[in-house]
Every structure is written in structure tokens, then in C-alpha cells.
Amino acid sequence: MPTFEELLASAQQSAIHLEMRDGYMPSDPAFAAWKEGKLTDPVGGDADFQQWLDWVEQASGRGVEFRRARVISVPESDYIRFEHFSSQANVEAGENIRWLPRRRATDIALPGNDFWVFDNELVLVLHFTGDGELADRELTRDERVLRLCTSAFESVWERAVPHEDYRLS
Template identity: 50%
Template structure:
């Protein structure tokens, strides 16, 4: 990885001028207190924005206000895992921040070539590749500006996006 690539998500998003796309392909990610609370029956008070708005949401909202198109595609197995059920529930926050979100059932991906890792791509110039353990624990990330690597993954994202269902139309199964 060349040292000229900013090596934090915040820097990459702050530097984005046109686009930021995020592909998620796991059915379970590392746990967190909000997910655990949801499992216990806790729900978000959507009328109290200060209770759920996070710095991440503000970063997305700031990027969108600058004209950056932020899209997230989630490839999911059905029936969905509890984690995906929770993600679907809390995606309202992402949408309110300005993200466009779509869902693609894994059963509808046989005709697609898909990457093996989750990633973010910024302005079709830099890819942030995520590494997770089998149980969903975060292991790290790597940034690359290899043009061919970015182009292949960007093309895969676009194919997934075209097949995916907009968040407000996707029904949890």
C-alpha cells in the first residue's frame, strides 16, 4: 500500500468527492451493545435523534451534503440471521444520514461474480478491504489504489446493486 493513501475511513470519506460505496456480504458481524440490547427487546426511539445519531451518521450526512453519493449493498442469506434482522431495523439511521441502501438475497446471486470480502470504494480510486474471522470478529483492513483491483470490485458492486432491492422494498424473511 503506497504511503500516500490516507489510512483511515474518516480521512477517505472526508476526501471523497463523488462516491463512496460499501459492500457487506456476511450474515453475522462482531457483536455490539446496540445489537445485544435489541436482542433483549430494546428499540430505538426514532423521535429522539440524539439517542441514535452517531458520529458515523454525521460523517455520512456531511459527505452527502458535499455531493458524495453514498451507497451500501448487503448480500444476505434467507431466512436472515438475527444480526441481519437487527441491521435491517437500524438501517433507518443510515437512510436518514443520506445513504442509499439495497439488499440482495444470496439465492439471487448465482449469475454474479462476487468479491470474497466486504469493502468500501471511494471515488473509484481507493478500496478499503475488510478482514473478518469466521465468527465475524473484526481483524483489520487494508487500503489499495491498484486501478485493476478497484475496477474489478467496483464492477462487482454495480452488478450487485442492479440486482438488489431498495431498503424500503426489502421484506425480511
């Protein structure tokens, strides 16, 4: 299984990501610091987040289009509020982010897991524990999975609110 960095480095045109959970990685020290009111800079000296931003900048510089869509519950969970706080750094690095309140996604067929699609041909499925920790990754080129993921993403993207316009409840 290639690393995420390798997958991203191999992308030539696009990287799309659909997130559908209201919480991720409760063990993340940056999330804990934010909840305690100690994190005022989204990057906050977080080496992993800075590395992510560097990868996005490098890929964007090669012409890779990044789109991230989030299906979220309203009112937003603490973790979604944290993501909103840190998302401007993602946008500045080259990501285009949109937010879709879950109530507006009822009639969209969504896969059971979050995913990435690279260059409209390779799907990275992300499996999380109930608590939101990453448990496993699965890579597939299965056409049915690819069609479902890209269709779901585009349906969410079409309805979602651009990051710069989304206001937390």
C-alpha cells in the same frame, strides 16, 4: 493507514460499500440490546452510530453519493434483522441501501471480502474474523481489485431491492 473518517472526508463524489456477511460484530452492545428487545430507537444513544450518521450527513452535504449493498441469506440472520432495523437511520443520513438475497447472486463474481470504494479509485478491503469482528483493513489502488470490486458492486446493485421495498422473511 488513514482512519475511516479521513477516507470519508477525502471522498469527493462517491462512496460505495458491499457487505456480504450474515453477521458482524457480535460484541456490539446495540446488537445485544436489540436482541433483548431493549433497543427501540435505531440510534439508541449509540455514540459510535451517531458519529457514523454525522459523517454520512457531512459527506452527503458535500455532494458525495453513498450507496450500500448487502448480499444476504434468507431467512435472515438475527444480525441482518438488526441491520434492517437500524438502516432507516442510515437512509435518513444520506445513504442509499439495497438488499440482495444470496440466491439471486449466484452468477455474480464477488470478491472474497467486504469493501468500500471511494471516488472509483481507492478500495478499502475489510478483513473480518470468522465471528464477524473486524480484524484488519487493507487500502489499495490496484486496478484489478478496483475493477472486480466496482463490477461486483454494480452487478449486485442492479439486482438488489431498495431498502424501502425490502421485506424481511
